[in-house]
Amino acid sequence: MVVAGELNNNNASAASSKRMLRLGIAADHGGFALKVEIMRLLLSAGYEVEDFGAFQMDFDDDYPDFTIPLAQAVADGRVERGIAVCGSGVGASVAANKIPGVRAGLVHDSFSAHQGVEDDDMNVLCLGARVTGPALALELVDIFLSANFSGAERHQRRLAKLHAVEAAYR
Ligand code: RB5
Secondary structure (H helix, E strand, O other): OOOOOOOOOOOOOOOOOOOOOOOEEEOOOOHHHHHHHHHHHHHHHHOOEEEOOOOOOOOOOHHHHHHHHHHHHHHHHHEEEEEEOOOHHHHHHHHHHOOOOEEEOOOOOHHHHHHHHHHOOOEEEEEOOOOOOOHHHHHHHHHHHHOOOOHHHHHHHHHHHHHHHHHHHH
């Protein structure tokens, strides 16, 4: 289990850093309990975190209502990275990727948590609280936040192709 003092202090990747990012977080009822745990960890580690809801457990709420405002904040630069949680993480990732400028990835493993940032400039981490247990989820958050985009030409080239698609559909 990652505890607050350990955040950003593990073996995330060679491209890791400890810069404190401005973060946003969102979850529906499927991810609500995990969001509370992640929030607690991030705040105790000193991150500035904007909470996009849900603010209470409501079994009838809908993930787009929380994920889309988070994704818009990432796209606008109001927050630098986002964490979106739902039951499977699928709905959150589908919703977040509707917003141009968002590169959301559903992550279950440590490799993807840092490689998604290093190679793909992933800026929203999606987690499935019914799939990924809390200890692993907190480690994945830590790894995601410790990773940086490589800036390599081949990675920029691939992102430019995605930007072109976004521009074509605006
Ligand atoms: C809500 O019950 C559930 O469908 C949602 O949290 C998520 O798993 C969707 O992908």
